[in-house]
Amino acid sequence: MTRETDPARVRRSRNIVLGSLLAAFVILVFLISLAKMS
Amino acid sequence: MRSSGAPASSAGALHVPADWRDFFALTKPRVMSLVIFTGLCGLLAAPERIHPVLAFTAILCIAVGAGGAAALNQWWEADIDAEMKRTAARPLPQGRMNRTDARDFGVAISVGSVLLMGLAISWLAAGILAISIVYYAVVYTIWLKPRTPQNIVIGGGAGAFPPLIGWVAATGEISLMPVLLFAIIFFWTPPHFWALALFVKTDYAKVGIPMMPVVAGEKSTRRQILVYALLLLPLSVLPWWLGGAGRFYGASAAVLSLLFLALSVRVGLRDRTGPEDTMRPEKQLFGYSVIYLFVLFAALVVDRFLPL
Numbered sequence: 032m033t034r035e036t037d038p039a040r041v042r043r044s045r046n047i048v049l050g051s052l053l054a055a056f057v058i059l060v061f062l063i064s065l066a067k068m069s
Numbered sequence: 070m071r072s073s074g075a076p077a078s079s080a081g082a083l084h085v086p087a088d089w090r091d092f093f094a095l096t097k098p099r100v101m102s103l104v105i106f107t108g109l110c111g112l113l114a115a116p117e118r119i120h121p122v123l124a125f126t127a128i129l130c131i132a133v134g135a136g137g138a139a140a141l142n143q144w145w146e147a148d149i150d151a152e153m154k155r156t157a158a159r160p161l162p163q164g165r166m167n168r169t170d171a172r173d174f175g176v177a178i179s180v181g182s183v184l185l186m187g188l189a190i191s192w193l194a195a196g197i198l199a200i201s202i203v204y205y206a207v208v209y210t211i212w213l214k215p216r217t218p219q220n221i222v223i224g225g226g227a228g229a230f231p232p233l234i235g236w237v238a239a240t241g242e243i244s245l246m247p248v249l250l251f252a253i254i255f256f257w258t259p260p261h262f263w264a265l266a267l268f269v270k271t272d273y274a275k276v277g278i279p280m281m282p283v284v285a286g287e288k289s290t291r292r293q294i295l296v297y298a299l300l301l302l303p304l305s306v307l308p309w310w311l312g313g314a315g316r317f318y319g320a321s322a323a324v325l326s327l328l329f330l331a332l333s334v335r336v337g338l339r340d341r342t343g344p345e346d347t348m349r350p351e352k353q354l355f356g357y358s359v360i361y362l363f364v365l366f367a368a369l370v371v372d373r374f375l376p377l
Contacts, residue, residue: 041086048089059126063189066122 087170091160095143095171096136096178103362104135104231110366111235111250114314114373119239123190127238130186131231134198137179138227141206144171153272175206186238194238201230215277218284221266225258226251232366246313249304250369254362256301260294260333261358267291267336268348268355287341294354295337302326305365314372321368329361 108131112124119127143150143161151162160166179202187195209224217223229251236247266273266280267290273280281290305326309319332354339350 036085038085041088045086045089059122059129062122063126066120067189069120 085165087160087166091165092140092174094160095140095166095174096133097139097143100139101132101135103359104228105132106363107250107254107366108132108231108235110370111232111247112239113235113370114232114246114250114366115236115239117240119190124239126189127186127194127235130182130190130195130198131234133178134182134186134202135205135231137175137177137182138202138205140171140175140178141202142210144168144175145206145210147171149276149278152276153269155269155272179206190238191241193241193243194234197230197234197237201227201234204230216279218279218281220279221262221281222259225255225262228258229254245311246308249308249311249313250366253301253305253365256297256304257358257362260297260301260329261355261362263290263294264336264351264355264358267351291337291339295333298326298330298333298337302330308369314369315375316372317375318368318372321372322365325361325365325368329357332357 105128109128112119112127143159146156147159147161147168150156150159156162161168161171183195183199183202186198205224205227209220209227213220213223232250232254233243233247236250237243263281266282267287274283281293285293302323305322306319308314309316309322332350335350336354341348
């Protein structure tokens, strides 16, 4: 795996991935709530 | 790891933050694929169905929990990994990540997966997930692996948990069938791992890990591979014999396990011919052992949906 050497770009890509995972988690919690109620 | 939480030498001077792909690599994605698969099979083979969203959540928790345990394993073994060819390219030995970051990441996703499993699925499944994480990260990695050549036998239990958790997530209770699935993986692990340890023996010897071939010698390891393969044959057909699975599974298990035994006999009854030995039978047994587990569990699920 080639490693990105620009710290700003590494942080940016980490933030994007973390943000996407958090968004997915919120959606999952919403879906779990619906599934539990059905 | 020998020093408590101290950063790896090269990681101490990190200027670039760890890439997200390094965190992903910490979770051992290849091992995780087997965990997801066996967990899913346990869930699908269970006699009760749960909502697809909850089923997805249960598998996600099993996968993330396994990833957390793998991250803790790499945090603890960073110095050992640096010495072995097979593991030297991992993020910690390469100095691409701070050691404490790996530990915190492992703890965070482990705790998160257990909590989510408990809140969304069941606290029994969450409890077993928590036990499996502690079993792998503490009992196996920290305690047994550096101390006893039986490390793989007992540590194999950690990998045997996913189908049990999947089953419990679906049914809410522990019964004989998921315990049998646990036992199959438990008895499959030693021949699977010792076949690998036979052809990467020099690496383990170099870092002082008491793997069976290093401590007891190759001959003893080969005999023990054979013993476990012999035990696996009746054990794998037991779910059919006890009525927990159908004829399709029974026939598949018999054929797959007989082939496993045949390959193990070849490994068990031979000796290394010399330094030029390519260890082909051992490599074949290791490769087949992975296929064996995939196909056996797939057969269990197919059998569940077959109108036989």
